[in-house]
Amino acid sequence: MWPFPVHRGTWLLGAIVALTAVCAVLAFSAERVHHRRAVQKRRTPWWIGWPVLAGLAGAAAYGSVSVLLVAVHQSGASSGYVLDVPDLPPDGVLPTALLLAGLLGTVPLPPVPAHRRWVLPAVAVVTADLLIWLNWATHVPTRPVPVDLVQGGAGAALLAAVAGSVLGRVATGGQARGGATEVVRGARWALLLPAVVVMVGAHLDLGLWTPPLHNRTAVVATAAYLVGLVVLAAIVAGLARWPRVAADLAALGLVGVGAYDVAQGGFGQSLVLVRTLGSPRGPTPSFPIDMAHHMAVLGGIYGTLLLAMGLWLLPLTVLPDARRLLGRAPDPALTRRVRVLTETRAEAVSSAAAELRRIECDLHDGAQGRLVAIGMNLRAAEELILERPHEAATLVTEARVASAAVLEELRALVRGIYPPVLADRGLAEAVRALALDLPLPCDVDIELTGRLDAPLESACYFAVAEVATNAVRHASAHRLGIRLARTPGLLRIEVTDDGVGGADPAGGSGLAGVERRLAAFDGVLAVSSPPGGPTIVVMEVPCA
Amino acid sequence: MRVVVAEDLFLLREGLVRLLKARGFEIAAATDSAPGLLGALLEFRPDLAIVDIRLPPTHTDDGLRAALTARERLPGLPILLLSQYVERIYAEELLADRAGGVGYLLKDRVFSDDQFVDAIRTVAAGGTVMDPSVVTKLLDRRGRDAREPLARLTERERQVLELMAEGRSNSAVAHRLFISEKAVSKHSTSIFAKLGLAPSDDDNRRVLAVLAYLMSVPRDGRAG
Numbered sequence: 001m002w003p004f005p006v007h008r009g010t011w012l013l014g015a016i017v018a019l020t021a022v023c024a025v026l027a028f029s030a031e032r033v034h035h036r037r038a039v040q041k042r043r044t045p046w047w048i049g050w051p052v053l054a055g056l057a058g059a060a061a062y063g064s065v066s067v068l069l070v071a072v073h074q075s076g077a078s079s080g081y082v083l084d085v086p087d088l089p090p091d092g093v094l095p096t097a098l099l100l101a102g103l104l105g106t107v108p109l110p111p112v113p114a115h116r117r118w119v120l121p122a123v124a125v126v127t128a129d130l131l132i133w134l135n136w137a138t139h140v141p142t143r144p145v146p147v148d149l150v151q152g153g154a155g156a157a158l159l160a161a162v163a164g165s166v167l168g169r170v171a172t173g174g175q176a177r178g179g180a181t182e183v184v185r186g187a188r189w190a191l192l193l194p195a196v197v198v199m200v201g202a203h204l205d206l207g208l209w210t211p212p213l214h215n216r217t218a219v220v221a222t223a224a225y226l227v228g229l230v231v232l233a234a235i236v237a238g239l240a241r242w243p244r245v246a247a248d249l250a251a252l253g254l255v256g257v258g259a260y261d262v263a264q265g266g267f268g269q270s271l272v273l274v275r276t277l278g279s280p281r282g283p284t285p286s287f288p289i290d291m292a293h294h295m296a297v298l299g300g301i302y303g304t305l306l307l308a309m310g311l312w313l314l315p316l317t318v319l320p321d322a323r324r325l326l327g328r329a330p331d332p333a334l335t336r337r338v339r340v341l342t343e344t345r346a347e348a349v350s351s352a353a354a355e356l357r358r359i360e361c362d363l364h365d366g367a368q369g370r371l372v373a374i375g376m377n378l379r380a381a382e383e384l385i386l387e388r389p390h391e392a393a394t395l396v397t398e399a400r401v402a403s404a405a406v407l408e409e410l411r412a413l414v415r416g417i418y419p420p421v422l423a424d425r426g427l428a429e430a431v432r433a434l435a436l437d438l439p440l441p442c443d444v445d446i447e448l449t450g451r452l453d454a455p456l457e458s459a460c461y462f463a464v465a466e467v468a469t470n471a472v473r474h475a476s477a478h479r480l481g482i483r484l485a486r487t488p489g490l491l492r493i494e495v496t497d498d499g500v501g502g503a504d505p506a507g508g509s510g511l512a513g514v515e516r517r518l519a520a521f522d523g524v525l526a527v528s529s530p531p532g533g534p535t536i537v538v539m540e541v542p543c544a
Numbered sequence: 545m546r547v548v549v550a551e552d553l554f555l556l557r558e559g560l561v562r563l564l565k566a567r568g569f570e571i572a573a574a575t576d577s578a579p580g581l582l583g584a585l586l587e588f589r590p591d592l593a594i595v596d597i598r599l600p601p602t603h604t605d606d607g608l609r610a611a612l613t614a615r616e617r618l619p620g621l622p623i624l625l626l627s628q629y630v631e632r633i634y635a636e637e638l639l640a641d642r643a644g645g646v647g648y649l650l651k652d653r654v655f656s657d658d659q660f661v662d663a664i665r666t667v668a669a670g671g672t673v674m675d676p677s678v679v680t681k682l683l684d685r686r687g688r689d690a691r692e693p694l695a696r697l698t699e700r701e702r703q704v705l706e707l708m709a710e711g712r713s714n715s716a717v718a719h720r721l722f723i724s725e726k727a728v729s730k731h732s733t734s735i736f737a738k739l740g741l742a743p744s745d746d747d748n749r750r751v752l753a754v755l756a757y758l759m760s761v762p763r764d765g766r767a768g
């Protein structure tokens with residue numbers, strides 16, 4: 001058990017931390033489910049997020065230890081403290097919440113690109129420190145006003161807004177796609193935690209936020225608090241629309257908060273007192289000197305970590321954006337798009353050229369050669385027809401047989417270029433026809449009416465053909481499933497088999513070729529094929 | 545016998561007309577488009593239509609569609625499809641009403657006039673003719689699995705089945721395989737027993753039953 005008597009508030013704070021943890025766990029599992037569902041192609045490097053995680057771990061350590069310190073020092077002291085436990089907890093509870101938010105932001109979202117991933121915990125850090133700062137600002141001695149109510153109400157509103165937007169997404173099935181969603185999703189969860197703290201604290205009347213003592217500054221303090229909330233709301237709102245700007249603000253905020261804490265650690269005790277009590281002009285507390293030292297050192301460490309985190313983020317956010325604003329660097333999104341288009345165009349051109357070469361070879365070695373032979377036969381028959389009609393008849397028969405063979409070859413060739421059913425009836429029928437010809441039972445489920453663009457139809461058809469052929473050739477499957485569904489803006493193709501699994505685009509040229517071919521249409525291919533099966537290949541292509 | 549020919553390639557159309565006339569058929573109309581075909585069929589009500597699947601105006605499967613429309617209005621109208629490709633999906637649509645009087649051949653089958661004319665007569669008489677390449681494909685697909693009943697057929701029975709699915713009569717099968725007609729009907733009884741099909745004396749019903757069997761989806765890769 002606890003080795004020393006603990007103030008009542010500390011236990012309640014523990015309860016709040018626990019509640020926060022529950023929120024974090026819930027958010028964590030929600031993210032995990034989402035992540036598992038999402039078909040993510042690219043992976044971010046493993047080291048992304050570690051500095052963030054380290055910063056948050058430091059923050060949490062600092063927060064926890066400071067809570068502990070308060071408990072320790074309080075147990076030893078009896079009276080004369082101006083400083084009450086409820087004055088300190090935001091320092092302890094919020095960093096703990098930050099750790100959870102940070103874990104949330106970094107651990108379950110590995111495929112989210114770096115500049116989106118770190119923004120979540122960064123926002124949480126800035127949020128928390130802003131709240132702490134505003135809390136201390138309200139400590140300026142003044143007459144009690146119901147600041148608790150304002151804070152509690154604002155926290156509840158924030159929480160309701162967050163919950164509302166989360167529930168709204170669930171209700172609409174999360175249709176929206178696009179870059180900003182991960183940020184928004186993550187930021188929502190990250191902000192949820194401090195919001196819960198604020199709200200619960202206020203509603204339990206814990207006095208987390210000690211009422212101001214003097215009338216004079218109460219209005220200023222309340223206004224400052226509200227302004228802080230507005231700034232926060234602006235950052236949250238901005239995350240959706242201008243993720244990069246919001247990210248820049250958050251990074252700058254980290255640097256500022258970190259620098260402040262480092263300075264505080266550097267200047268030691270006096271600053272601790274200033275920060276802790278809000279104003280050196282307030283009543284001087286009988287503040288244990290060793291506790292002040294502890295706080296100073298810990299605050300310094302905390303600040304160093306935050307500062308490091310902010311500095312690490314600067315070249316990822318503020319600097320490139322500034323350069324872009326100054327016209328020195330192109331828009332990164334545009335640059336990426338240009339690179340993708342250049343790559344896929346080069347691949348499309350070279351694969352078209354290779355295809356033409358193959359057709360040329362086939363024609364040259366097959367049909368052309370046979371037609372020459374047919375011509376020679378007929379020429380010889382022409383000469384023999386009067387004198388030796390029997391021999392001529394044999395030659396003509398040979399020519400006929402050869403012409404049938406040429407036809408057969410041309411048929412196979414055309415089928416490989418553009419299957420007749422595809423030309424006649426479109427993708428849905430062509431895939432049905434393909435399934436009929438497979439030597440395995442195949443469940444076909446097609447929700448696709450009307451025709452798509454011919455190039456897209458062709459690419460999708462050959463993609464299905466390759467994946468289905470793979471299932472027949474490699475999977476030892478008993479059954480195959482082909483699903484085609486077109487939702488507004490997206491064509492989704494799913495080919496499954498109950499075979500042995502182990503499909504790997506790196507293991508051959510087929511799947512990689514499909515991936516390249518779809519990339520020309522901004523389409524993607526994802527393979528899930530654990531050993532032992534089943535194999536699921538999903539292809540998604542945007543379509544009008 | 546009065547025949548309507550629909551084929552958009554001039555040379556092939558003329559060749560067909562010449563061949564048919566030489567064999568004593570009467571050409572009611574020779575057209576080069578799907579609307580022309582539909583009009584001619586409804587107007588002349590011929591004994592047989594020879595139809596290219598791909599016809600103007602859209603150069604997709606207009607010919608097939610026009611022929612099927614005409615057949616809906618004139619039930620039992622015998623139709624022989626000619627195409628550069630044989631597609632199973634089109635064969636199924638053609639066979640869908642299970643009424644017989646349909647055929648589906650590759651264009652180059654025209655090269656061997658005797659067989660082509662045999663096919664014409666079979667279809668006009670209400671029989672069913674299927675291109676050997678379709679039948680081979682069906683047999684390949686169904687015959688690969690050792691647990692399929694098809695795998696239990698003897699080599700000879702397989703040959704008989706193949707010819708039967710192409711729409712040949714017992715005597716034609718006997719002729720092709722150099723065996724007696726009695727032997728053919730013995731084989732066919734055994735085939736029907738092995739595949740679990742109800743035996744039938746009617747040539748056309750037999751062809752349809754065999755084709756339906758071959759086109760059906762195998763129950764499951766695991767099952768026998």
Ligand SMILES: Nc1ncnc2c1ncn2[C@@H]1O[C@H](COP(=O)(O)OP(=O)(O)OP(=O)(O)O)[C@@H](O)[C@H]1O
Nearest residue numbers: 470471474475501502503504507508509510511535
């Ligand atoms: N459905 C599947 N079940 C099990 N293994 C598969 C499946 N599909 C593909 N594979 C494995 O993944 C590898 C890569 O497939 P891919 O289509 O890229 O090449 P390939 O089929 O071997 O050759 P290619 O398609 O170029 O002729 C295959 O070699 C095979 O081992």
Ligand SMILES: [Mg+2]
Nearest residue numbers: 470508510511
């Ligand atoms: Mg392959």
